[in-house]
Amino acid sequence: MKKQSLLISIILLIAVSLVACNGGDASTQSTNEETTDSNKLKIYTTIYPLEDFTKKIGGDLVEVEGILPPGADAHTYEPTSKLMVDIAKSDGFIYSGVGIDSFAEQIEESLAKENVAFINAGEGIELLAHTVEEDTHEDEAHVDEEDTHEEEHDHGDTDPHVWIDPILSITLAENIKNALVELHPDGKQTFEENFQQLKSQLEDLDKSFKDVVNQSDKKEILVSHAAYGYWEKRYGIKQISVLGLSPTEEPSQKELQRIIETATEHEINYVIFESNVSSNVTDIVQAQIGAEALTLSNLETVTDEDIKNNEDYFSIMKKNLETLKKALSSK
Structure with missing residues (x-):
């Protein structure tokens, strides 16, 4: 850095x-x-x-x-x-x-x-104070190496998304x-x-999110990148993230096992990737739980395809809403 x-x-x-x-x-x-x-x-x-x-x-x-x-x-x-x-x-x-x-x-x-x-x-x-629950379990058995790993991740950061x-x-x-x-x-x-x-338009979009979440079968989503804390606060969903606030933050082996166990416990059927974030670790989690891959845009940037198709904030967010609707279903 x-x-x-x-x-x-x-x-x-x-x-x-x-x-x-x-x-x-x-x-x-x-x-x-x-x-x-x-x-x-x-x-x-x-x-x-x-x-x-x-x-x-x-x-x-x-x-x-x-x-x-x-x-x-x-x-x-x-x-x-x-x-x-x-x-x-x-x-x-x-x-x-x-x-x-x-x-x-x-x-x-x-x-x-x-x-x-x-x-x-x-x-x-x-801004929301960001903590990754899977990384902060009250586990007295943590060894010094893991504690050092926690400090390096700095999970007390605020969520910028x-x-x-x-x-x-x-x-x-x-x-x-x-x-x-x-x-x-x-x-x-x-x-x-x-x-x-x-x-x-933004107020209408907010209503659409509330409707989708309120009508969903479950509230948990498994995401590659912890970019959805504000959806948690506003709409009551729960994100289980493989990576931290920054896509460069990768979990330890113990944290990774917790993520897999939590996803299995909640019968997660989908792993949500992002259009501008790739992660081998997320691929491992997907294979371990046998989940289908979905894609969200975190909207930091757009893709070449988005530009070609004349997408804007609202069209991309509506696609995100459809992805969220599928991820929250029990099918």
């Missing part, structure tokens, strides 16, 4: 130097004048829901570009020097502020002297709307109207 942080810092230093060499202030001023002339804001975003919400709220008044490549993992993403120069020339940079895109903090620090608005979309959202909760997504969207109004006051009516439409 320290090596990754050092590498990002070096990249950002090079990028800032490039901005300065290209006449950073002049370039920014020129770009902002062009934006004013075209009556459009240029906004960069991190994770996909922020990109999609900004496009829906901004409409024709905002040009939006997400920085994460299709299928990327936000936990390990590293910005390029070219991207840094592009962000320095833009009007705003929207990040989640919930910990998934930690690289955003370094971008903000490096571009502090540039005329760019940094927007924390997650402001005001209370707030956007999978439609109600919390309303807060993300409202923060984005407020930032756009501040950057472009003349577009206030457009932004307000578009936000209200988006809010209504």
Whole structure:
């Protein structure tokens, strides 16, 4: 992690130097004048829901570009020097502020002297404290090696995946709307109207999730990555996760056995994988319990296929809802 942080810092230093060499202030001023002339804001975003919400709220008044490549993992993403120069020339940079895109903090620090608005979309959202129950059983027989393993996983982290909760997504969207109004006051009516439409869609999606879970045969799902804590809190399901909050967190042999035993106890018929997360360990669990594979999108990024099919937050979430409905069935 320290090596990754050092590498990002070096990249950002090079990028800032490039901005300065290209006449950073002049370039920014020129770009902002062009934006004013075209009556459009240029906004960069991190994770996909922020990109999609900004496009829906901004409409024709905002040009939006997400920085994460299709299928990327936000936990390990590293910005390029070219991207840094592009962000320095833009009007705003929207990040989640919930910990998934930690690289955003370094971008903000490096571009502090540039005329760019940094927007924390997650402001005001209370994050869930994350604990993996299978990793924290009251087992007095834990040996020192296992205790060390627990500390390395740092299971006391907060869960950053707030956007999978439609109600919390309303807060993300409202923060984005407020930032756009501040950057472009003349577009206030457009932004307000578009936000209200988006809010209504998110409320409808919330109702759909409640209906599916309330009508389900069971409440437990077996997932490869612990990204669904907000579904647990909002809708009362229970996630049994093979990996931790970060897809790089793999269980010990003892934890793995607990996961298999818990899945068997609850007669889990499906293992839910993610479109941008692969895990040999999850494959092992699937084989051990004889479960069928299903796929969810955690929406950090979209895939090339999603882009080709013109998918958006709502179409992907509706597919997730169908997957959840099947995973919660007893068949």
